[in-house]
Every structure is written in C-alpha cells, then in structure tokens.
Amino acid sequence: MFIVLLFMFAGIITGYLFRKWKIQFINGIILTLIWLLLFLLGVEVGVNDNVVKNFANLGFEAMLIAVFATLGSIIGAWLLWKITPKTPKEHFLKH
Amino acid sequence: MKGSLIILSFFATGLLLGISRLFPASWIAFDFSFYVLAALMFTVGFSIGHQPDTIKQFSKIHSRVLFLPLTTILGTWLGVMVISFFSKHSTAEYLAIGSGLGYYSLSSILITEYKGAELGTIALLANIFREIITLVLAPLMARYFGKLAPIAAGGATTMDTTFPIIIKTSGKEFSIVSVYHGFVTDFSVPFFVTLWCSLK
Numbered sequence: 001m002f003i004v005l006l007f008m009f010a011g012i013i014t015g016y017l018f019r020k021w022k023i024q025f026i027n028g029i030i031l032t033l034i035w036l037l038l039f040l041l042g043v044e045v046g047v048n049d050n051v052v053k054n055f056a057n058l059g060f061e062a063m064l065i066a067v068f069a070t071l072g073s074i075i076g077a078w079l080l081w082k083i084t085p086k087t088p089k090e091h092f093l094k095h
Numbered sequence: 096m097k098g099s100l101i102i103l104s105f106f107a108t109g110l111l112l113g114i115s116r117l118f119p120a121s122w123i124a125f126d127f128s129f130y131v132l133a134a135l136m137f138t139v140g141f142s143i144g145h146q147p148d149t150i151k152q153f154s155k156i157h158s159r160v161l162f163l164p165l166t167t168i169l170g171t172w173l174g175v176m177v178i179s180f181f182s183k184h185s186t187a188e189y190l191a192i193g194s195g196l197g198y199y200s201l202s203s204i205l206i207t208e209y210k211g212a213e214l215g216t217i218a219l220l221a222n223i224f225r226e227i228i229t230l231v232l233a234p235l236m237a238r239y240f241g242k243l244a245p246i247a248a249g250g251a252t253t254m255d256t257t258f259p260i261i262i263k264t265s266g267k268e269f270s271i272v273s274v275y276h277g278f279v280t281d282f283s284v285p286f287f288v289t290l291w292c293s294l295k
Contacts (some may be wrong), residue, residue: 003133004132004133004136004205004208004285004289005136005285005286005289007133007134007136007137007140008136008137008139008140008285009140010137010140011136011137011138011139011140011141011142011143011144012140012141012143012144013140013144014137014140014141014144015140015141015142015143015144015145015146016144016145016147017144018141018145019144019145019146019147023145026138026141026142026145027142029138030135030138030139030142033131033134033135033138034102034135034200034201034204035101035102035105036105036131037128037131037132037135037200037204038102038105038106038109038200038203038204038219039105039106039108039109040109040127040128040131041106041109041128041203041204041207041212041215041216041219042105042106042107042108042109042110042111042112042113043109043110043112043113043118044109044113044128044207044212044215045106045109045110045113045212045215045216046109046110046111046112046113046114046115046118047113047114047116047118048113048212048213050213051212051213051216052110052114054213055216058213058216058217058220059220061182061217061221062216062217062218062219062220062221062224063220063221063224064178065175065178065189065192065193065217065221066220066221066222066224066225066228067224067228068174068175068177068178069171069174069175069193069196069221069225070171070174070225070228070229070248071174072170072171072172072173072174072175072177073166073167073168073170073171073174073247073248073250074170074236074240074244074247074248075170075240076166076167076169076170076171076173076247077163077166077167077170077240077241077243077244077246077247077248078240078241078243078244079166080159080160080162080163080166080243081240081241081242081243081244082241083159084157084159084160084243085157085159
C-alpha cells in the first residue's frame, strides 16, 4: 500500500529536475484527476447500499471528527502561541 | 469554498449514477481508480519538487513557530483519539481520517482505496467540514486561541483555500507562516493516512 508514496517520490524528483521549466498546467492536471477520483468515489459509494442507507449517520460521525480534530489542533497552536515571544515583528519572523 | 462545491458536485454526480446503477460496475472492478490515484500522487509530488524557491523563504520563520505543523498534527491526533472511543471504528481508522487535515480529496481517495467506501465517505465529509469550520470560525479562533489558531485549524489547506481568510484574521505578516504550514502538512497527509491505514 506504500506504493502510492513511491509515485509521489518519483514526482518530486521529476519536478525538481524540471524546476527550470515553467510548467503552469500541473495544477490543472491535479484538479482534473481529483475531480475524476471524487466522481469515482461517488460511484463506489452509490453502488454500496449500506453506505447510502447510513449516509446521515456517517455525516454526523464526520462532523464529530471534524470538530474534535480542529479543536485539538487549535489547542496545540494555543500552547505554542503562549510560549512564543510576543514582541512585535519578532513572534513569527526572524530579524 | 467554490472549489469544495465543485468537488462535492462531482462526488454527488457519481453518487447518483451509482445509486441508479447507470454507471457500469465493471469499471470499478477493474480498479481504474488506483491508476488515477497513482497519477495524482505523481503530479502532487511534481508540484512539490517544482518549487524549491518557496522552500527557501521558510528560513525566515521564527524557530519556535517552525513547530506549528507538528502541534497541528499531534493536536489533531489527540482530538480524534478522544472521540474514537465512542465509535465502532478503530482508533487507527480515526487517526487516518484525522490525518487528512482538511485535504479531503486526497485523504478520502486513499482511505477508500485501503479501507472501503464507508470510511472513505466519512473521511471526505469530516475533512470538508474541517475546511468549512475554519472558513467560518477563523475570527473567533484568533480571538480566543491566538493568531496561530486559524492556521492550525486550516490544516493542509492553509496555502490555498483557507489562505485568504487567515491573512484577513491573523494579519498579512502571517502569510509566510501560513504557506509554510500548508506546505508541510500537505506533504504529511499521504504519509500519515497511509501509515494509519496500514495498522488495525
């Protein structure tokens, strides 16, 4: 299952090798592939009667996860913010 | 926001075609999506490797704020771990969903590939909700939890979709931090989602 990560590394190396080239269309390709995959995910969910029947429950569970995930990360950022020096201009950038 | 609506409409179209059985089931059996996923991962990697100049900018960030992506990831894990005890799904599955950090397209695709459509759907919705929560509540987060809070909440989206609202609420001087945070967490998504999916 880690094979997809190999594809990403191959992409990083290729991207680095072609760094001097202006390649504008790469974000368009990414977006198109994402649209295609989300469409396929929709199909896969749609043919799965169990998931379709439970859609409202899944949505509720997803909302709980989102709230707790966001809250946890905010608390982490809050602690980091408290120990970071607050003098203007200094709290996030070096001189 | 507009981007999420377009993505949701692709998902919804697929959903309707699936429910009505208008889409040939043989396409799914062929595992077509794996090849598209591999192509997606390659292009995502390409876009990372293609911007070494952006990475050079990050050296300007204060050393302590460099830890922000780490606190975001660990905080997210702690949060979903707590809520996972009330679910029929395993903690590792919840950690995989949380590790999407708002990058709903990639994380839901990966989770569907490894764990099936049900968990993939939860991952899609949970990570879309995370983005929406950030877009709506960023000002409140900045007021009560400090100016780094909206960036942490935005997760992997802070260099694209939630970037404008973060700059508006935390200030322009946070733009490099926001891009840095989005860049690092973006990169972490495929790793941690895959890692947690590989565990029970």
